[in-house]
Amino acid sequence: MFQLSAQGLQEVQKELKRYETKESAIIPALYIAQKENKGWVNDEVIHHLSKVMEIPESRINEVFKFYTMFNQRPVGKFHVQVCANISCALNGGRELAQHICKELKVGYDQMTEDGRYTVSKVECLGSCGTAPMMQVNDKYYENLTPESAMNILRGLK
Amino acid sequence: METKLLTEHYDKEEFRNLDGYKRHGGYEVLKKALKMQPQSIIDEVKASGLRGRGGAGFATGVKWGFLPKNNEPRYLLCNADEGEPGTYKDRLMMEKAPHQLIEGMVISGFAIGSNKGYIYIRGEYDYPIAVVEQALKEAYSAGLLGKNILGSGFDFDLDVYKGAGAYICGEETGMISSLEGLKGQPKLKPPFPAVQGYLKKPTIVNNVETLAAVVPIIKDGAAAYRKFGTEKSAGTKLFSLSGNVVKPGNYEVPLAYPLKDMIYKLGGGLKPGRKLKAVIPGGSSAPVLTAEEAEKALLDYESLAGMGSMLGSGAIIVIDDSQCMVDMLGVLTHFYNHESCGQCTPCREGTGWLNKIVHSILEGRGRLQDLDLLVKVADNMKGRTICALSDAAALPVISFVSKFRDEFEFYVREGRSKVKGTSYAEMHH
Ligand SMILES: Cc1cc2nc3c(=O)[nH]c(=O)nc-3n(C[C@H](O)[C@H](O)[C@H](O)COP(=O)(O)O)c2cc1C
Ligand code: SF4
Ligand code: FES
Numbered sequence: 001m002f003q004l005s006a007q008g009l010q011e012v013q014k015e016l017k018r019y020e021t022k023e024s025a026i027i028p029a030l031y032i033a034q035k036e037n038k039g040w041v042n043d044e045v046i047h048h049l050s051k052v053m054e055i056p057e058s059r060i061n062e063v064f065k066f067y068t069m070f071n072q073r074p075v076g077k078f079h080v081q082v083c084a085n086i087s088c089a090l091n092g093g094r095e096l097a098q099h100i101c102k103e104l105k106v107g108y109d110q111m112t113e114d115g116r117y118t119v120s121k122v123e124c125l126g127s128c129g130t131a132p133m134m135q136v137n138d139k140y141y142e143n144l145t146p147e148s149a150m151n152i153l154r155g156l157k
Numbered sequence: 158m159e160t161k162l163l164t165e166h167y168d169k170e171e172f173r174n175l176d177g178y179k180r181h182g183g184y185e186v187l188k189k190a191l192k193m194q195p196q197s198i199i200d201e202v203k204a205s206g207l208r209g210r211g212g213a214g215f216a217t218g219v220k221w222g223f224l225p226k227n228n229e230p231r232y233l234l235c236n237a238d239e240g241e242p243g244t245y246k247d248r249l250m251m252e253k254a255p256h257q258l259i260e261g262m263v264i265s266g267f268a269i270g271s272n273k274g275y276i277y278i279r280g281e282y283d284y285p286i287a288v289v290e291q292a293l294k295e296a297y298s299a300g301l302l303g304k305n306i307l308g309s310g311f312d313f314d315l316d317v318y319k320g321a322g323a324y325i326c327g328e329e330t331g332m333i334s335s336l337e338g339l340k341g342q343p344k345l346k347p348p349f350p351a352v353q354g355y356l357k358k359p360t361i362v363n364n365v366e367t368l369a370a371v372v373p374i375i376k377d378g379a380a381a382y383r384k385f386g387t388e389k390s391a392g393t394k395l396f397s398l399s400g401n402v403v404k405p406g407n408y409e410v411p412l413a414y415p416l417k418d419m420i421y422k423l424g425g426g427l428k429p430g431r432k433l434k435a436v437i438p439g440g441s442s443a444p445v446l447t448a449e450e451a452e453k454a455l456l457d458y459e460s461l462a463g464m465g466s467m468l469g470s471g472a473i474i475v476i477d478d479s480q481c482m483v484d485m486l487g488v489l490t491h492f493y494n495h496e497s498c499g500q501c502t503p504c505r506e507g508t509g510w511l512n513k514i515v516h517s518i519l520e521g522r523g524r525l526q527d528l529d530l531l532v533k534v535a536d537n538m539k540g541r542t543i544c545a546l547s548d549a550a551a552l553p554v555i556s557f558v559s560k561f562r563d564e565f566e567f568y569v570r571e572g573r574s575k576v577k578g579t580s581y582a583e584m585h586h
Contacts, residue, residue, distance in 0.1 A: 018316065020273075020356060023338025027321050031280075059338075066340040067321035069280045085242045086441055087399035087474055089488045094585055123324065123492055124242035124441075125281050128472070129397060129405035138283040 002044040004052065008036050012052055022053065026063045029053060030070050039079060040071035068122075076111045076118040078156050081135045084121040087128030096132045097121050099146040100153065117153065159423065160385060162373045162393045163366070164409045167253040173288060175295040178256040184301055186376045190264040191309040193375075198268035202371060204379035206391030211236050211327075211364030212440065212470045213545075214458045217371075221269050223351035224359050231359040233266045233274040234336070235368055238320055238327035240279060241440035242492060243472030246395040247365040249407045251278070251285040254369070255292035259315065261368040263306065264375055266313045269361055273314050276365075277332050280321045290317055324496040328544045329362040330354075331498065342498045343544035366395055386412035390457035390468075398424050400475035401431065416446075416454040420475055431477040435561070439469025441489055442549030444556035445476075465556070481574040482561040483519060484581060486554065490515045493550030504547035507538035511554055518565065519581035521572035528565050531558050 004012060015028040029052075033045045041064055050057040064070050071079075082088075082097035097108075101119050106112045109120050127133045130142030134149060141152055161167075171177025178184070190198055203218025224231060235258065239247040250258060262274050278286050293315060296302045304312045318336055325331040326341035333355050335341035354360025370392065374382045383391045390412035396419060399405045403425030410419065416438060420426065427433060436451040437443055444466040446454060454464060461468045476485065494512040499505045511534055514527050535551035542548075558565055567575035577584060 019318070019336075021338060024318070024336060026338045027335075028319065030321070031319070062340055063338065067280070067323050069322035084488070085492060086437075086485060086488050087243050087405075089485065090400045090474070090476060090480060098585065123495060124240065124244075126239050126245045126248045126279070128243050128245050128399035128474075129407065131399065131405075135281060140284070 002033070002037055002042075002048050004033060004048065005036060008032050009052065012049070016053060023055065023059070025053065026055065026060055027067070030060070030064055034070060039075045039077075040073060073109075074111060076116050078117050078136050078153065080117055080119045080153065081122040081125070082119065083123070083125045083127065083131070083133055083135075085124035085128075087124070088131040088133060091131040093132035094121070096134070096144060096146055096149060100134075100149060103150050104153070159409050160393050160411050161409050162382075162385070163250070163257070163369055163395065164253075164407075167249070172254055173252070173256070173292070175256060175292070175299060178254070182376075183256055184260055186372050187260050187263055187301065188307060190267060190375050191307060191311060195268045195270060198264065198375060201379050202268070202374060205374045205382040206379070206386075206389070207367065207370055207374060207382070208390070208458065209364055210366035210370070210394060210471065212241060212442070214468060217363065217367055220351060220363075221265075221361060223349060224269055224361065225352065228270070229359060230273070231269060231271045231361070232355045233262060233269065233271040234329075234332065234355065234360060234362045235262060235274065235276040235365055236327060236329065236332060236362055237276050237278040237282070237285075237365050238324075238332060239282070239365075239470075240324035240327045240496075241442065241470045241472060242489075243399050243437065243440050243474045244397050244470040245399075246397045246407050246471065248282060248285050250365050250369055250395070251282070251289050255289045256296065257369045257372055258289070258365055259292060259296050259302070261371040262315060263301065263313050265361075265363070265368055265371050266315075267309075267311050271361070272312050275316055275318050275336060277318045277320060277326070277336060279326075280319050286317060286319055293317065323498075324492075325498045325544075325546060328546065331544065332362065333360065340498070342500055343546075345543050387457055387459070389459050394456070394468075394471050396456065396471045396473055398473045398475070400473075401427060401477035401480070402475045403428060410456070413455045413457040413460065416456055416473070417452050419456065419473060420451070424475070427475070427477050431479060433475070434478045434480060435476040435482065437472075437474040437476070437553070439467045440472040441474070441492065442545075442552060443467045443469045444552045445560060447560050479576065481568075481576045481584075482557055482564045483515070483568045483574060484577070484584065486557040487512075487515045487519050487581070489553050489557075490550070493546065497546060497550070501542040501547060503538045504542045504550070507534055507547065508550050510534045511550065515554075516581075518568055521580055521582070523569040523572075525566065525569055527569065528558055528562065 015025040330344040433448040490512040494508040538551040
C-alpha cells in the first residue's frame with residue numbers, strides 16, 4: 001500500500017495550511033505523492049491522500065483526472081515531453097518527437113523496456129521562441145536538433 | 158528599435174535579485190504609491206489607458222472600478238498560466254524580473270484594498286516558479302510584503318499557486334476554480350469575479366504583464382505612458398515572436414508598431430529563400446492574416462480588430478511558404494479539442510468535430526463539402542458558451558479555410574498537400 005514518507009507527509013501538512021481552504025492543497029499534495037510514487041498516481045495514492053487530508057476520494061480523484069501533469073499510468077524515469085504545438089511544429093517539433101521515438105524504439109506514451117523513458121507529444125510549453133523544445137521531468141531543453149536531443153537524453157543520469 | 162519601459166534591465170543577471178532590482182530603482186515606486194490615495198492610483202491607471210495584456214484587452218482601471226466600494230475582503234490574482242500557443246512573455250518577465258511583478262502587485266493590491274494575492278503559475282514553469290518563490294522570500298525579509306509594508310500600515314500577503322497542466326485554467330474563472338481546489342472549469346458570468354470571484358469574494362484577475370506595467374505608470378504618470386501607442390491602445394507591449402523567423406524572441410515595442418517591422422527588422426526576416434505566407438498575430442486563437450494583410454498591419458487592439466483578427470496575448474506566429482496550412486490547422490484543432498473542458502455542448506462537440514474533419518482531410522478522406530461544413534460547425538460554436546475557448550477554437554478555422562481555400566481544396570482533391578507534395582500520413586508517421 002502506498003504511504004507518504006515522513007517528509008512527504010510533513011510537506012502535505014504544510015500545504016494544507018498554506019492556502020485559504022484545504023481543498024487548494026489537493027494539487028500540491030498530488031504533486032508530492034506522484035513524486036514519491038515513481039511519477040504516477042493510482043487508486044492507492046488517492047486513498048492514502050484522502051485519509052491524510054480528510055477530503056473524500058471522489059474530490060481528489062476529479063482533480064487528479066482533470067490535469068495533464070498527473071500521470072494516470074506509470075512513466076519512465078525520464079518523461080520526455082516534446083512540444084507539438086504550432087510554433088514548434090513550424091520548426092520541426094513533431095519530426096523531433098518522431099525521431100526520438102524511433103531512436104528509443106518506443107511508441108508515444110509508452111515506456112521503454114528498460115524503464116528509462118516515456119515519450120509524449122504535448123501542447124505549447126511557453127518556449128515557442130526557442131523551438132523545437134522538450135521538457136524532461138521538470139527541465140526545459142530548447143533549440144534542439146534531432147542529434148542534440150538524443151545526446152541530452154542518452155546522457156541523463 | 159525596441160522601447161523598453163518594462164524590459165530595460167532584463168539583460169542584467171542582478172535584476173532578478175532584490176539588491177540588483179533596487180540598484181535600478183526597484184521598490185521606489187512602491188514607496189511613492191504608499192503615500193498616494195488608493196483611489197488616485199486607480200485614477201492614474203485608468204488615465205493611462207492600460208488594457209489587460211492577457212488576451213481580452215479590457216481596460217485595467219475600469220475593471221478595478223467594478224469592485225464593490227466597501228471594506229469586504231478582496232483578492233488580487235495574477236494570471237501566469239500562459240498557455241496560449243505562441244506566448245512566452247510572462248515566463249520571461251518572471252524569470253528576469255520577479256520583483257517588478259511583486260512591486261506591481263503590492264501597488265495594485267494597495268490601490269484596490271486587497272490584503273492577499275496569489276500568482277497562479279502554470280505547472281510546467283518549474284524554473285520561473287523557483288525564481289518567483291525566491292523573490293517572494295527576499296521581499297518578505299525586506300518588509301516589502303507582509304504586515305505594515307514599509308511602515309505604511311498596509312498589509313499584503315502574496316504566494317504562488319502552481320497549476321497542473323490545463324490551458325483552460327488561464328481563463329480567469331477557470332483559474333479561480335482551480336485555485337479553489339476544483340477542476341479548472343470556467344464559471345458562468347455574471348457574476349463577474351470583481352463582484353464574486355475566488356471563494357465568492359470580490360477578485361481582480363490580471364495578467365503578469367498588466368500588473369508589471371502598473372510600475373512605470375505610477376512612476377512617471379499616465380501622460381508619460383500615453384506618449385507610447387495610440388489613444389485607445391496606449392503604452393508598450395511585449396510581443397512573443399515565433400515560427401519561421403530568423404530571430405524569434407520577446408520584443409517590447411509601443412502599441413501600433415508595424416507588424417512588418419516586427420518580422421523584418423526586430424525578427425531578422427525569414428530564412429534565405431523563403432517567402433512570407435501568413436501570420437497569426439495574437440496567439441493561436443487569433444484569426445490568421447495573409448502575407449498582404451500582414452504587410453499593412455499595425456500591432457494595436459483596434460487595427461487588428463479592424464482586419465478581423467486580434468491582438469490577443471501578443472504572440473506573433475510567422476508562417477513561411479514551406480508550410481502547409483491544412484497541416485497547421487490540424488495542429489490547432491487538435492489543441493482546442495484537447496483543451497476544451499467539456500462543460501458546454503457546442504464547445505465539447507464542436508472542437509471534436511472540427512478536429513475530426515480536418516484530420517479526415519489530412520488523411521486523404523476529405524470531401525469538398527467538408528470545407529463548408531468546417532465553417533458551419535465553427536459558426537455554431539460562437540457566442541453560445543460559458544467561456545471564450547469555444548470562439549477561440551472556431552475563429553482560426555474560419556480564417557484558415559476562407560483565406561487559404563485553394564490549399565484546402567487541393568488537399569481534398571489530390572489527397573496530399575499542395576505545398577509539401579505528400580500526405581499527412583507520409584509527413585508524420
Ligand atoms: C481559453 C482562455 C485562456 C486564457 N488564457 C490566459 C492566460 O494564459 N493568461 C492570461 O493572462 N489570460 C488568459 N486568458 C484571459 C483571462 O480570462 C483574463 O481575461 C485575463 O487574465 C485578465 O487579465 P488582464 O485584464 O490583465 O489581461 C484566457 C482566456 C481564455 C478564454
Ligand atoms: S466554452 Fe469550452 S472550455 Fe469554455 S467552459 Fe464551455 S466547454 Fe469549457
Ligand atoms: S509552441 Fe512549442 S513551446 Fe510554444
